[in-house]
């Protein structure tokens with residue numbers, strides 16, 4: 280059979296795209312090397328921040344607002360609690376570009392944003408300890424998405440809408456043409472359109488089409504710490520982003536008693552996505568402990584740490600575009616450690632691009648030709 284669309288990678292972006300395409304009546308095959316949601320890619324670890332006053336630039340705001348609407352819709356369609364409105368506090372020096380962008384995004388798009396000095400922030404959140412040179416911008420309507428539950432919800436709806444999902448089937452080759460051929464270990468599948476949403480494996484996969492994608496798979500770490508619930512539970516403490524000249528960290532309040540979660544956003548080593556990640560080690564522990572000791576000193580002991588994969592572009596903006604010279608193939612990759620919150624809107628945009636060749640969102644910032 281020739282499918283209307285094959286999606287390679289049914290993770291954060293691919294599963295959402297599969298749902299919107301199947302809902303529109305197209306025959307859809309989603310192929311995944313694992314069994315999503317799973318712990319091998321970029322979408323495990325319970326929680327993802329969603330913030331709207333966007334530190335990476337105000338041009339992201341319409342896209343993330345649409346994502347927020349679609350998350351609400353998904354919650355009601357799946358009848359599940361996927362979003363927790365904890366608020367998100369962005370902390371840094373007032374002159375840093377991230378903080379400037381948060382403020383500009385809020386002003387331009389009329390988003391609620393509260394401004395605090397370091398002393399005011401420590402008064403509002405006694406679990407914080409901040410030097411006087413930092414400021415805090417708090418977005419009360421932002422919060423946390425339950426990442427695996429979101430993917431599970433899209434999976435359920437995509438299958439209900441008629442999509443087919445083949446798990447544990449890794450794509451090893453793609454043959455371009457009016458009918459695209461997709462090769463796995465023991466099968467060749469055919470489709471009129473192809474979407475590649477392969478996360479940390481996107482670069483490897485596009486090599487089979489002789490396309491050099493500037494996306495670098497990178498090892499990341501995060502950990503949970505014991506928390507005094509009176510200071511750090513999600514009832515009283517927000518999700519947070521700290522932005523410094525030489526580092527950035529993010530994290531979550533203790534949700535359902537899980538502990539205070541902390542991750543480092545910048546840095547990390549380039550990896551081969553096919554090899555097991557070097558496990559969370561003493562160096563990772565020391566780095567996170569150094570940060571938390573300084574800024575949330577009333578935390579308890581480290582409970583456990585984990586590793587995960589980012590897919591970095593050189594400018595940390597996403598890639599969502601048709602492949603050059605292949606008008607029936609689309610790539611969505613390089614989400615650079617801040618893509619999950621958008622995945623509902625990315626799924627919708629990928630479906631629109633496939634069906635109509637264009638979409639309602641302005642994707643100019645994500646075009647591939649910025650690199651070539």
Ligand SMILES: Cc1cc2nc3c(=O)[nH]c(=O)nc-3n(C[C@H](O)[C@H](O)[C@H](O)COP(=O)(O)OP(=O)(O)OC[C@H]3O[C@@H](n4cnc5c(N)ncnc54)[C@H](O)[C@@H]3O)c2cc1C
Pocket residue numbers: 287288289290291292293310311312313315319320321322324326327328329448449450451476477478479480481484499500501529542587588589611612613614615616617618619620621
């Ligand atoms: C620790 C951590 C914290 C993060 N925090 C945030 C946050 O707070 N907020 C936020 O917005 N974002 C955050 N992100 C980023 C976000 O999670 C990612 O940008 C997003 O999950 C990327 O989605 P994806 O679909 O590209 O990749 P994935 O979700 O990993 O999906 C890719 C899928 O492709 C499959 N695949 C790959 N190759 C093949 C192949 N050859 N054949 C078949 N299947 C294949 C994989 O098995 C996988 O299921 C974080 C990421 C990490 C790792």
